Amino acid sequence: MIPDERQALALHAKYGSDERVVSHCRTVTAVSEALADAYLAKGKPIDRRAVVAGALLHDIGRSRTHEVGHGWVGAKILEEEGVDPVVVEIVRRHVGAGISSEEASSMGFPAADYIPRTLEQRVVCFADKMVSGDEVRPFEEEVKRFERKGHDVKRLLMLKASIADELGEDPEKVVLTN
Numbered sequence: 001m002i003p004d005e006r007q008a009l010a011l012h013a014k015y016g017s018d019e020r021v022v023s024h025c026r027t028v029t030a031v032s033e034a035l036a037d038a039y040l041a042k043g044k045p046i047d048r049r050a051v052v053a054g055a056l057l058h059d060i061g062r063s064r065t066h067e068v069g070h071g072w073v074g075a076k077i078l079e080e081e082g083v084d085p086v087v088v089e090i091v092r093r094h095v096g097a098g099i100s101s102e103e104a105s106s107m108g109f110p111a112a113d114y115i116p117r118t119l120e121q122r123v124v125c126f127a128d129k130m131v132s133g134d135e136v137r138p139f140e141e142e143v144k145r146f147e148r149k150g151h152d153v154k155r156l157l158m159l160k161a162s163i164a165d166e167l168g169e170d171p172e173k174v175v176l177t178n
Contacts, residue, residue: 002049002084008056015063015077023134029055031127031136031175038167038174039119046119047086054090054124057083061091071095072109086120093117094125097146097156116159119166126163129156130175139172 003011012022032055039046061074075092079085098115105111116125129142139160146153163171 001082002087003053003057004049005052005056008053011057011078011081012060012063015060017060017063020133021059021062024131025056025059027131027134027136028058028124028127031055031130032124034175035123035127035163035167035171038169038171039123042168044166046123050084050086050090051120051123053083053087054094054120055127057087058091058094058124058128068095068099068107069109071099071114072112086118089118090116090121090124093121094128096151097125097129097159115155122159122163126159126171127175129159130172136175138176 001007009022012025017025029052032051033048036046036048036051040048057074057078059070059074060077061070061072064070064073064077071092071094075088078088078091092112093114093116095114099107099109100115101111101113104114116122130136130139132141143153143156145151146156160171167174
C-alpha cells in the first residue's frame with residue numbers, strides 16, 4: 001500500500017506524532033512535490049505517489065525517538081503497517097545525507113545501507129534538508145549545520161549535485177521559486 005494523504009495522517013495520529021512533526025512533514029511534502037513535478041515536466045520518470053507518501057511519513061519514527069535512528073524506527077513501523085517497500089525505503093534512508101553500513105554499524109543500527117539511492121529517496125532526503133521546522137530555507141543553512149555538527153558535508157553536497165545533474169537545474173531554485 002502506498003498511503004494517500006489521509007492514510008498517512010491517520011498513521012501519524014495512530015502513532016502519536018507531535019503536531020510539529022506533522023507540520024514539518026507537510027512542508028517537506030510540498031518541497032518534494034515541487035521537485036517531483038519539475039522532473040515530470042521535463043519528461044523524467046519519478047514515482048510521485050511514493051515521493052508524497054515518503055515525504056508525509058519520513059519522520060513518523062519521531063513518534064518513538066528524536067535520535068538519528070528515527071529513520072529506521074519509522075521504516076519498521078511502516079513495514080508492520082504493510083506500507084509499500086518503496087515508501088519504507090524512502091523513510092529508512094532520509095536521515096542526514098544518508099548513513100553508510102559502516103556508520104550504521106558503529107551507531108548500533110540494524111545492519112543496512114541507509115544512503116538514499118533511488119530518485120524518490122534522494123528527492124525526499126534533499127527536500128528534508130531544505131526544511132527547518134516548517135520553514136523552507138536556503139540549502140546553505142543545512143551545509144553550515146552539517147559543518148557545525150561534523151557531519152559528512154561532501155555527501156550532502158553530492159546529494160544536491162546528483163539531483164541538479166538529473167534535473168538540469170539547481171533544485172534549490174526549483175524549491176524557492178515555487
